[in-house]
Amino acid sequence: MNIRSTKGQGMTEYIIIVALIAVSAIGVYSFFGQTIRNQVAGLASEISGVDSNAQIAAAQGSATQAATVANNDYNLGNYNEGANSASDSNGGGGGGVD
Numbered sequence: 001m002n003i004r005s006t007k008g009q010g011m012t013e014y015i016i017i018v019a020l021i022a023v024s025a026i027g028v029y030s031f032f033g034q035t036i037r038n039q040v041a042g043l044a045s046e047i048s049g050v051d052s053n054a055q056i057a058a059a060q061g062s063a064t065q066a067a068t069v070a071n072n073d074y075n076l077g078n079y080n081e082g083a084n085s086a087s088d089s090n091g092g093g094g095g096g097v098d
Contacts, residue, residue: 031069035062 029036038059045052 032063032066035059035066038062 038055042052042055042059045055
């Protein structure tokens with residue numbers, strides 16, 4: 001075994017690990033994305049000095065819905081069902097300031 005093949009093996013393993021982390025992050029974001037967007041919108045409003053009660057309420061509603069969806073049992077056969085129900089529900093809170 002020479003050094004060149006060892007470096008190639010290490011790079012391949014690294015790429016596989018990064019790809020698995022990326023797929024996991026996409027899955028988590030599909031379930032909790034709306035909650036994250038609402039929380040960031042609330043933080044941005046508060047930093048700018050504007051009351052962000054609407055964004056905070058939307059984030060709480062999204063978190064409750066995401067928790068409900070996350071408690072269901074999904075597998076590769078019905079994963080899209082869970083992702084769609086997470087993204088369709090509680091779609092408010094686009095981040096705008098009233």
